[in-house]
Amino acid sequence: MDGFLPTTLAYYTLLMALRLYAATTSQGKLRDFRAAAEAHALMIEPLPELDEILAPEENGLTFAANATLKAVYYSRLAPGEWVLADDSGLEVDALDGAPGVRSARFAADLGLVDSPDANDNTDVWNNLVLLQRLAAVPPAQRTARYRCVLVAARDGVALHTAEGSVDGLILEAPRGTGGFGYDPLFYLPALGLTMAEIDLETKHALSHRGRAIAALLAMLGAQSPAKGRGVP
Numbered sequence: 001m002d003g004f005l006p007t008t009l010a011y012y013t014l015l016m017a018l019r020l021y022a023a024t025t026s027q028g029k030l031r032d033f034r035a036a037a038e039a040h041a042l043m044i045e046p047l048p049e050l051d052e053i054l055a056p057e058e059n060g061l062t063f064a065a066n067a068t069l070k071a072v073y074y075s076r077l078a079p080g081e082w083v084l085a086d087d088s089g090l091e092v093d094a095l096d097g098a099p100g101v102r103s104a105r106f107a108a109d110l111g112l113v114d115s116p117d118a119n120d121n122t123d124v125w126n127n128l129v130l131l132q133r134l135a136a137v138p139p140a141q142r143t144a145r146y147r148c149v150l151v152a153a154r155d156g157v158a159l160h161t162a163e164g165s166v167d168g169l170i171l172e173a174p175r176g177t178g179g180f181g182y183d184p185l186f187y188l189p190a191l192g193l194t195m196a197e198i199d200l201e202t203k204h205a206l207s208h209r210g211r212a213i214a215a216l217l218a219m220l221g222a223q224s225p226a227k228g229r230g231v232p
Helices: 004-016 027-038 063-074 100-105 124-133 200-206 210-221 225-229
Strands: 019-022 045-047 082-092 143-154 158-168 186-188
Touching: 019 027, 019 100, 027 045, 027 082, 027 210, 063 082, 063 100, 063 143, 063 158, 082 100, 082 124, 082 210, 100 124, 143 210, 158 210, 200 210
Parallel strands: 019 045, 019 082
Antiparallel strands: 082 143, 143 158, 158 186
């Protein structure tokens, strides 16, 4: 016990001094990242002027491939800084893992997009397509998972990759008003609630992004120079 306090303080001093820039313009993702990071005394901020940077083409076949190409690309534009990029989405077993890496563009791939002067209804369209694709699938067979892969890069080199996932079922109709994406349809049997019905603290404790952040922190702590002095 004598060494516990200084060891713990050293570890959290390390993490509090660490700032990562998130390469995403998604306010939902930023909210999730920040809330999960605060639970671990880590600072995550949006990459400055990201809206003005031409985005790379996300043509990877896996979450890891897309997260890596984004992290490497954006870290070259922020010399010396840690840049965090993710790729995440929904994998539905009855659809052979779809929408997967196409989760954000599930409806757009079918030509279902808003007119330029309309509000952004991407989530609505995506959820409608998902429900249509699963219309003939019995409730017990609508198993799915959210998966997130995070990559931390610096100066154009991917240094850490972490992953998190959470299992659930896809409902036949949306429930709840919180969250974003497929959250109103993603049901958590253990809680009896959808991702859109749980509070933020609970969500970040069990979500795919929360778990990926926790795994990333373990990697960052393990590579710290203080590791050799007893930091976990």
